[in-house]
Amino acid sequence: MLRIGAYQLLFLDRVPPSAACSQAVELAKQVGHPGTARLVNAVLRRIAASPIAIPDGGAAPEGIALRHSHPVWLVGRWMERFGSDETRALCRANNAAPPSAIRLNTLRGTPESVADALERLGVRAVRSALLPEGARIVSASPDARRAAYAGGWYSPQDEGSMLVGRLVAPLPGETVIDACAGSGGKTIHLAALMENQGRILACDTVPAKLDALARQCARTGVRIVDPRPIAAARLEGAVPGGADRVLVDAPCSGLGVLRRRPEIKWRLRPEDLPGLAARQLEILEGAAGAVRPGGTLVLAVCSLEPEEGPEVAARFLGAHAGFEPVPITGWPPGTGGAPAPAALPAGPGAALLTPHRHDTDGFFVAVFRRRTP
Secondary structure, three states: OHHHHHHHHHHOOOOOHHHHHHHHHHHHHHHOOHHHHHHHHHHHHHHHHOOOOOOOOOOOHHHHHHHHOOOHHHHHHHHHHHOHHHHHHHHHHHOOOOOOEEEEOOOOOOHHHHHHHHHHOOOEEEEOOOOOOEEEEEEOOHHHHHHHHHOOOEEEOOHHHHHHHHHHOOOOOOEEEEOOOOOOHHHHHHHHHOOOOOEEEEEOOOHHHHHHHHHHHHHHOOOOEEEEOOOHHHOOOOOOOOEEEEEEEOOOOOOOOOOOOOOHHHHOOHHHHHHHHHHHHHHHHHHHOOEEEEEEEEEEEOOOOHHHOHHHHHHHHHHOOOEEEOOOOOOOOOOOOOOOOOOEEOOOOEEEEOHHHHOOOOEEEEEEEEOOO
16 A cells, blocks of 8 residues: 555656545555554655655666666667657656547548537547547547447547558559558548548458458448458459559557557567567568559558568568658648647658657558559
8 A cells, every 4th residue: 555655646646645645544444454554644644745756767778667667678779769868758658648539530521520520419629730630539428429439420540540541642543452451440541531432452361350340331431442351461463453552551569559558568578579570571572562563552560669660661672672662751741730740760761650759659651662664
């Protein structure tokens, strides 16, 4: 009880000191004797009266890791690449609750009209600063959320994930492949960007995910998605003549989504990363065969680690002279108000989104173009 109460007093800013002390004392009464409760009360009230200054981790990886509850090996990596101040900011962002981000279904109207419809349904949202169809729910009852979702007005989706779709930039009438479609969050967004015109081949080897994708299409009014149980590494020939655009949202460590899944940082080890990177390269190379000459190939991973991002992209380009990097400009696009924070450069035709700079999930993205003969 002492440790929990002390943690609340010293590290948390949303729990009033009186509440932290009172709660700890009540718990002590349940598990100890009256003397235990009196000790807990005395110690915590002394701490509350004269709180100890807790440094923000100092300049050593061990200090930052301890202060912000991250593995030392991960903090050390980030410090080498980003510096101590950026690493502390990244750790703080990882420990914060993510926003309730949603994507407005522009197949139902303009972003403005869809936001108005949500308001009428009882879902109040503020618009994203990063892209027009993004928003964040500010307040809504559970019933209002369910009704608006069931009606297909919005889909829960992080703004970083939406920005990947924006980077693919499909046009109405094109043929697009989502090589690792999963349950279809990015697939549905691509269909909306294409205004329900053209064709999207959505591939996954898990039948349950393809079933979920089909349900999402029905809910949101998407008609151009063709779900297929095809492995991403075996896409060559899936579309005669090749696709205009291919998205490889590859399976990865997930170290960019720690604010949503904090257990990942304690489960993974640095020796896990090379195997994940090898799998990503295998998928990328297999998907590359499905890109038509002049077409675009986009790699995305929700990780900030170099093995899974820049190194995979560099190895791919080194082994495939038929592809060239495409510079990333004007991304995130913003919404016409204040300029959106620019993505961090991460190599030729590559960029990073980070939780502390963009308030999104962390993503590495790279764009390649297949050369024409």
